[in-house]
Amino acid sequence: MAREGAVILVPPTGGGRLKVFLTADEFLAEAPSAAALAIAGVGSSALGAAAFARNVADALGGPVAAVVSGYGLADVMTEALGGFFWFGALNSVRHAYEPFDAITKMFSRTESSTKFGLWTRTSKDTETVIALLQDKRFAPRILVGHSKGNLVLSEALYALVGEQPKVAKRISERSRIVTISAKIGMPPEFNDVIDIMGEWDGFGALNSRPDIPADIVVPRAWHSTNPSFPMGMGIDVTENLKRAMTMFEAQPLSGPAALSLVLDAPQRAAAAIRQAPNSPQ
DSSP states (O other): OOOTTOEEEEOOTTSOOOEEESSHHHHHHHOOOOSEEEEOOTTOOHHHHHHHHHHHHHHHTSOEEEEOOOOSHHHHHHHHHHHTTSSGGGGGGGGGGHHHHHHHHTTOTTSOOOSSOTTTOOOHHHHHHHHHHTSTTOOOSEEEEETHHHHHHHHHHHHHHHHOHHHHHHHHHHOEEEEESSOOOOOTTOOOEEEEEETTOHHHHHTSOTTSOOSEEETTOOSOOOTTSGGGOSOOHHHHHHHHHHHHHHSOOOOOOTTHHHHTHHHHHHHHTOOOOOOOO
16 A cells, blocks of 8 residues: 555654555645655665665654655666666666556556646656655655665755745755765755765666765675675664764765756756646745
């Protein structure tokens, strides 16, 4: 039931049961407090999203809202190709495959209709992130993504900067960003960012902006955040997020990257084609 675009509220370990909301509207209607927004990465199911959010919640000591970012045919196609290191940062072409998702969902009675056109809509995970962040009832202090989740976050923020600059400014003043396993460019307004990379993460490197340095390099780790990965190669999200939080207090803010206009073109394009609903400022 927790398909792409659903929101899962995940408490820290021992903090009670998680809650599933099928839409952003359902989540916002209850308006639960969340310390962070977490968006999991490549091929993530609802279980993977919840596991990633639990690691974030344990680091911050509070509940985390996780957006499910997987399941669609568009994700399968582009993530499989990206897994073979063929597209690198052009993994953003996943939007070209979005119509396949729309076609398959025409046969599902449980799939709600969308107000976006078949060939010009943004993905449900991105739309969910936009819906959450633009609402004043949702005010997480940390925005954290893994792999493709960083791309989803970047697309959402670029859309908000273009459509609702006042909202984007409010978010940039309130929230900090942590990216894990892919150094994705964020809008220049969001310059309080820490990037975490595994030392052996070739896939993440090929899907990263080459001009963005990693703030934290995890020794002998690759792309996975699974702590049970063989030989200790999984990134310990809880440990490294705690480290990132201390670095936020110590390091000066970095200015916008000079190449963002060119290298963030996929996210800018995704924001440009979005048919924006009327949203509060």
